[in-house]
Amino acid sequence: MVGERRFSSALVPSRVSREEPSLRRDATPRRYLMCPPAHFKVTYSINPWMDPTKPVDLPLAHAQWEDLRDRYRALGHTVETLTPDPGLPDMVFAANGALVVDGRVLGARFAYPERAGEAEIHLDWFRSHGYQDIHEPSHVNEGEGDFAVTASYILAGRGFRSSPLSHDEAQEFFGRPVIGLDLVDPRYYHLDTALSVLDGDEVMYYPDAFSPGSRGVLRRLFPDALIADGPDAAALGLNAVSDGRHVVLPQAATGLLAPLRDRGFEPVPMDLGELLKGGGSVKCCTQELRP
Numbered sequence: 001m002v003g004e005r006r007f008s009s010a011l012v013p014s015r016v017s018r019e020e021p022s023l024r025r026d027a028t029p030r031r032y033l034m035c036p037p038a039h040f041k042v043t044y045s046i047n048p049w050m051d052p053t054k055p056v057d058l059p060l061a062h063a064q065w066e067d068l069r070d071r072y073r074a075l076g077h078t079v080e081t082l083t084p085d086p087g088l089p090d091m092v093f094a095a096n097g098a099l100v101v102d103g104r105v106l107g108a109r110f111a112y113p114e115r116a117g118e119a120e121i122h123l124d125w126f127r128s129h130g131y132q133d134i135h136e137p138s139h140v141n142e143g144e145g146d147f148a149v150t151a152s153y154i155l156a157g158r159g160f161r162s163s164p165l166s167h168d169e170a171q172e173f174f175g176r177p178v179i180g181l182d183l184v185d186p187r188y189y190h191l192d193t194a195l196s197v198l199d200g201d202e203v204m205y206y207p208d209a210f211s212p213g214s215r216g217v218l219r220r221l222f223p224d225a226l227i228a229d230g231p232d233a234a235a236l237g238l239n240a241v242s243d244g245r246h247v248v249l250p251q252a253a254t255g256l257l258a259p260l261r262d263r264g265f266e267p268v269p270m271d272l273g274e275l276l277k278g279g280g281s282v283k284c285c286t287q288e289l290r291p
């Protein structure tokens with residue numbers, strides 16, 4: 001099936017051909033918003049990864065988060081930080097608090113009351129950091145958890161958290177085509193657990209997380225996509241952040257390393273094992289502030 005194999009050279013984009021193994025991708029400097037896990041804990045369960053009976057090692061969670069932040073800075077990116085709120089243990093998953101494209105901010109509206117308070121904290125951060133064009137949403141959307149930005153589209157997940165109505169709202173606000181995708185497996189409850197943008201219109205995804213119709217849409221839009229297998233998806237390997245060259249991803253997703261290198265990317269594996277207990281990893285901790 002087109003787009004569902006990994007190593008066919010026909011699927012490797014021409015600018016990263018096998019004849020030019022030394023050709024490297026270009027990274028572009030990014031600006032990220034993160035929130036330290038100062039109050040991270042798992043006291044409720046709103047996704048299948050969260051088990052409140054499992055203890056969380058908070059110092060370890062903090063150390064893993066700091067490693068991620070420091071890695072971004074070492075790669076030349078800017079990291080802004082939010083002040084964590086003691087009553088909001090999931091705030092470390094900063095990607096869910098908004099979607100920022102062209103310097104315009106679509107605020108979040110969380111599906112579960114446990115996280116509802118995070119939305120206003122994110123909006124306040126944008127208001128106090130010079131953002132002028134801020135839209136307070138009418139419909140449930142969990143920010144970059146369910147929105148992914150490619151060169152041509154905004155991909156938008158639905159089924160577990162974000163409302164399909166939020167897709168129209170995003171399209172109207174950003175003036176970019178929004179492509180709705182149905183998520184069908186509760187382990188992959190946010191789009192960013194099942195799909196990651198690598199560069200431009202290049203993505204990697206796990207087909208089984210999507211409905212048959214959405215899989216068809218993905219194959220049509222991204223025939224050269226890198227297709228992840230079950231074990232890498234289950235390691236949250238698609239919860240990755242790319243700057244166009246470096247792909248920062250959970251270290252347990254070892255099956256993605258070779259195909260990423262094959263396409264000219266430089267994988268940067270990270271251990272975020274403690275934060276996985278909350279159901280998130282690299283991407284969930286990272287909201288991109290697109291200028």
Ligand SMILES: CN(C)C(=N)NCCC[C@H](N)C(=O)O
Binds near residue numbers: 144239278280
């Ligand atoms: C990759 N994912 C899923 C995210 N973008 N966010 C993680 C949110 C985790 C939180 N406990 C919740 O269930 O909302």
